[in-house]
Amino acid sequence: MSAVARTRRAWRAVLWVYGLRLLAAWIVASPLARALTSSVAAQHPRGDAILFDAGGLELVESLRLSLPVLASELKGALLIGTALGALSLIPAAVLLAALVEETPSGLPRWLGRAVELFPRFVLSFGARLFCQGAVLAAGAIALVRLHRRLASSWSDQSAAFTAAGLGLLVLAAAAALGILEDLVRVEAVRGATLKSALRRAARLLRARWATLTGSWLLMAGCSLLLPLGAASLVGLLDVSQPGASRLIGVTLVHQGVALGLVVARSLWLSLVVELGSAPRAERLPIDLQVAPAGAIPAEVEAHDAAPEPRE
């Protein structure tokens, strides 16, 4: 099955992830919006359209006046956002469960799998964030030092480009950790314990690094281009002008982007699933004994009917 077909088949899970993310975003944004509009916009004849006026006078004034409230709401929003972000491991697992299964089922079964997988997902997510944080922090320190050293003797631009080169390497390392975790998750959904999932993921990454990197970059590129394209479109719609249709138009564009991001990610995960269940010659050994009894979905067991001996 192609990645596209796999994603298309899991469309309900895709919508589910999108819907829950929209809900989480709305929960995070509501108190901030209330704080921002309470000062100038609430009583202004044009309402919060003035916040989008060219020149930003009313926006800056709103930020200035609501800063104390906004700052405390922002702390709350960060806290809630972090909690909701962690909880969104469940929809992430739902999506993977839907993508991995060979026989179509439905939300109750995906949800069941997601709850089952939650502890493993938390662990792998935590480990990935920790490692990424360490890589980024070390990279940032190295970057600042390198730039400082180069800046006094090299031209500004060469120093910046060299530093940017190192920065790209750091980002690539951080991205590789993200890719690895996606691979681990797929294996975990297939029933592997974290340890063996990690081993298999690393093996798959080694074996198919070019395909994986290429398709990940494609996904990341699309995810970057979508909001940028939307920004210019939204600029044309200009919600500072009166008319509900403008707001509706902007909402559609933005939510199109949000849905597009989920679809792009689903496509990428589908590809990982496909690569993981590739024909025998390329396939990775599935380590049945490592997986807890009964944790392996039927389709995976069927696919891996002749497991290779455990290493």
Place this chain on the structure above:
Amino acid sequence: MSRLTEAAVGVGLAALGLALTLAAADSLAEPAPVAPPAAPAAPPPDAPARVASYRLEASLDVPAHRVTGKGTLTWTNASSEPTRELWFHLYLNAFKNDKTVFLRSPFGAGRSGDHGSDYGYIDVSRLTVRELGTDDLWPRAARHSPGDPDDQTDIVLPLPAEVAPGATLHIDFEWQSRLPSIVERTGYSGSFHLVGHWFPKIARREPDGRWAHFTFHPQAEFYADFGSYDVSLDVPAEMVVGATGTQVRDERQGARRRLEFHADPVHDFVWTASPEFRERGEQIDGVRVRFLYPPGHETNTETAVDAIRFALPRFNRLYGAYPHPTLTVVHPPEHARNAGGMEYPALITTGGPWWAAKSGVRMIEGVTVHELGHQWFQGILASNEQAWPFLDEGFNTFAEMRALDARYGPGSMIALPGLTLSGAAARRAVAISAGHDHPVAQPADRFSSFDSIGALVYARTAITLETVGNVWGHDGLERAFSRYARRERFRHPGPKGFLEDVRVELGNDAHGSLHTALFDKGWVDYELADLDCVEIGPARGVFGDGAARTTSTGDGEKQRSCRALVRRKGTLRFPVDVELIFADGTRQRRRWQADEDWATFDATGKSEVVAATVDPDRLVLLDENLGNNSRRQRSEFGHRALERLTYAAGLALALAGP
């Protein structure tokens, strides 16, 4: 008289006492007083008096970051009083050690924000006055600034004889300067050198005989007399040099290069040297503009060229013609960024990272137009920047803001997809956030910090002038500036003349408001305090007598009677509009002169007033709170803000989430 000048007089008297003591000890063979020439040639009224002219010859030792030089200062006592002393500013000594007035100030109080890593100083080795004999007079000079044994930036030199009003001295001197690592827009970084405050510079003597001398304070800038400068510089041959004035000679002598510059009339001379500089020249509105920039800054330079192409003709038109044939625009490399954003006569420094011009933030345009504007307010008008910083930085920030608005529109500070920010909006936020507890018009060292100067001198002055222009007309304000800048050219004006020009062009109200805003901590807050409507119908009851008696039950068409209550708080008064918006979509504007503290605006009709706003066009940028300027019958929920923030939170969750 300002509090600063009182202090200066006090310090001056103390120093005079010291000078007289020293003079008494050295009075064995006192030369005759220096008399003025028989018929002093009076300069034409619009030309500057060349009070302090320099001929300098200097050599740069790059590895040691040292400048060695000799020179002649031709100085005229342009005051009405004789003098027995000369005051010299040795401002490079501000960076001599951690105990100087400049470096002992809590850092962050200064403009450049960074403490240099290497120290700098200036040593005068010999000073003779031709009219007073051949003796080296420098040993008589005070060892430190008045009342401050740790500072050597403000030095008095007692003279063995009196110098009569109108008399001219020819002062020969030799000196050596050690440049600090870049601090406060002077010094070196790698092979880049910006050489400012590098020679012993005489302070300005006011017409009444007071010396306007002061130590190098981290919050203050400069003040000096006009003169002509002929400067000869000897540098390594690979150095590209930019300087105040016009290059008149460039001669290679083996591994060295000798360059000569002429500048007239100017009140300071600065130069820069770096082997890395790329160069670009362009004739703009009759001025040869020379851009020096490090490799990789081509786009920044293109942006700066564009900004000067727009701003130079504009400033020429508004404030009178730029008086020099050349202007040098220097973009320091990133590692010397503290050299950026500074004005010297006929030479300005811009700055910003190599990608600045592509960032959507108008850093290059802002700093270029700002420093260019200083050519008028600092370079040509040359007000006392220590006593009246707002006359330079404040007026210039206003000039910059208007120019950038005219050139780039609402995105004059930031122009990103979906977000524009104007200079006025940003300045207003800074100015209003800082409060109005301190006057704008006060000496630089009276401000609590440089942030306070930033908010009051730069931002609040600009916003005050913008408000005055918005309310009483920018054309009139431009005319006032034009009169002021043309009349006071080369005359070191104080604030009075400009305020008078505003009175002439815009009237007493504008003059009064401007004066209160600048000198008396003026502030204002307009408020739409209440909006209320009641239903009224035909009157009920019994009307008339006899056969004409009728009874009305009040049936018939009802009307809505609405009242908006508007208040003005604070000491400033600007006439404003009050706008009433009716349920049927119609609008009514009424003028309120704001002579009283409050007023009501009534409207009766079929349609009720659903919202009202005081100052709907946001002309009064000095208004402390724009959040209380409107009232509506039903407050609106912010759908647009919620949509945008929900989208942003969704993106954040997608990026950082699992």
